[in-house]
Amino acid sequence: MAMSSKESATALKRTVIIAIFAAVAVVLSIVEAQIPLAGMGLMPGAKLGFANIMILTCIFFLRGRDAFVLVILKTLLTAFLLGTFSSLLFSLFGSLLSFVVMFLLVRFTGKKLSVIGISIAGGLAHNTGQLLAASMVFNSASILYYLPILLITGIVTGILVGFAVRYLVASLSKISLFEEFLDGRSH
Known part of the structure; x- marks a missing residue:
């Protein structure tokens, strides 16, 4: 079945938005890779999760x-x-678990849970997913020793990411490219 020109235009807009969001997410990841969190007593490889700004924003629009x-x-x-x-x-483990948690919360809680709460849940899921992957790779549960510290950092970074997403969703909602993707949810 062929797509109408409106459907085709919408599909193109979705592709453009995904490409822009992916580029911004990669840039945010590169920037945060330059921040030496291991020197602050955190687990080696720990990150702030700024790329989640784009993932959660995408969940709200697409x-x-x-x-x-x-x-x-x-x-x-x-x-x-x-x-x-x-x-x-x-x-990948952390990102997929975070995505699933945030997606389900956005879809099933509607206006009951704030974007900051959803972001915190995503941060906690991301850190948990990464530790579970590490535990499997290293065949050791002792790596879960880092879980309490990563849960605390997941809450803090989830709050920061949530505020950024709240601002970004409100700002993007005013741009014509995003108008047709708004569905009336309060963000």
């Missing part, structure tokens, strides 16, 4: 499959530019 594509693109591109196979695995 379909779940669009945000899923963004997660995969961001993870692969970032790993290609900055990481190793193990960092790809850890990031």
